[in-house]
Amino acid sequence: MSSYDRRRFLQLIGSSGMLMASMNPLSAFAMSGSPSARVIVVGGGFGGATCAKYLNMFDPSLSITLIEPSKRFKTCPFSNAVLSGFQNMESISHSYKAHENRGINVVHDKVTQIDNTNKTVVLSGGEKLSYDKLVLSPGIDFKWDLVEGMQASDAATIPHAWQGGTQTTLLRNQLVSMRDGGTIIVAPPGNPFRCPPGPYERVSLIAHYLKQHKPKSKILILDAKSKFSKQSLFMQGWDKLYPGMIEWVADEKGGRIDEIDVKNNIVHTELGSKHKADVINFIPPQKAGLIAHTAGLTNSDGWCPVNQRTFESKMQADIHIIGDASIAGKMPKSGFAANSQGKVCAAAIVSAIHGKTMPEPSYVNTCYSLVSPDYGISVAAVYRYSNDKGIYKVKGSGGVSPKNADKVFRQQEARYAKGWYDSITADSFG
């Protein structure tokens, strides 16, 4: 082909490309071999990993990038089993190989800035990645300013273990080092927070460990709340399995901590009491993960208001926020809820990209808790969306495990708790 012909050929291709673009801008990408759209997912936990996978399942022509600092994600669910000593960290660690095998671009880095005008995210090294649609699933951050005497770096000695990985190991090591007859304080925060039954499963499984190895020890729960998730079921289990070992102090009875003396391991409560302990598991009040604040996507409470049908931010277009960071109506902040929202969000994005109406959303949550390795309890809910209610519970469904269940029932729920973990981690990371 002469250079003139080649030039003419390219001009003709270029103009036919413009013709294609005028038919459907996003389809034009696909026709020329480019993706139908570029989606970036920030955060590779239960929300982000699930969203990325389901985006790919719905539309394999999407270019999907999943940005997550950890090469192996260490879950919070079942981290209490590690604290208790009957599982190890490896058993709750998950790689992103399956995502890579699907053709999802996995980037192990942190997003430090979002430029939604130019539709780019900036990574810690300065690299910029472009998107058509952005999903944030950044989890939680902590409101350290709400308690005197403590700052983020103090979590190295007073672990929250409310983010998985090194914090879990740290708390486990403290429990192992503690003398028999020691006191452990577990301090759950006020609502809303990640995983409402989580602190109480933690108490249960620490008690299980103590019963076997350090039976003279005690657990003191200093709670910023007046009641908690599955309370009567937990307390029934504690009375049965760990009588005399656990004391729960409600907010109004002096449970709310307002100051921590980090050096001396002493906590002070709002009602003026103080407690010294061998191990303090202080779980601070929470807010959305840092990037959500940096990007201007949070309200005055520190969480992200979203369209609860599509999870698109109410504050900025083309950015969707799922999981703990989002305000999702009646759904709790849980890994299960994040996985559910990830799928609904993926459906919303793919539908929008292809100019289709998304199907009516359906959401679900089940929180399994182990009172001991073979005593399980659960709370379940099915949700729908309406414009006036947002995400609401379907009447006549859901609820907690029965109060009058026998040993076999509790054992079966414990088995299903483990089965749930295997299924959801395969669904999210596999």
Next chain:
Amino acid sequence: MSIKRTVALLLFSSCLSVSNISSAVEISQATMLANSCAACHGTHGKSPGAIPAINGKSASFIIQSLKDFTSGARPSTVMGRHASGYSEKEIKLIAEFFSKQ
């Protein structure tokens, strides 16, 4: 082939592609509903662990099971609390979806 013919061929095949791609991705109500089962029963209903797999079960079996869980005719630990959240029509869609997995 002449340049004109090449471009004509490209445009023609591209027009075919446009209609294929823009109608290719539509997410059904059945998929939306069934996806909410995956967290416990596994992606596509293929459970790797203790919770029963439901992929490839007959639609009539799934429909009857969910009906019986809801009424309590079939005892369950948690399924009664879930099945009762779906209408008959939704159950039929879910059942048909998993029967094909």
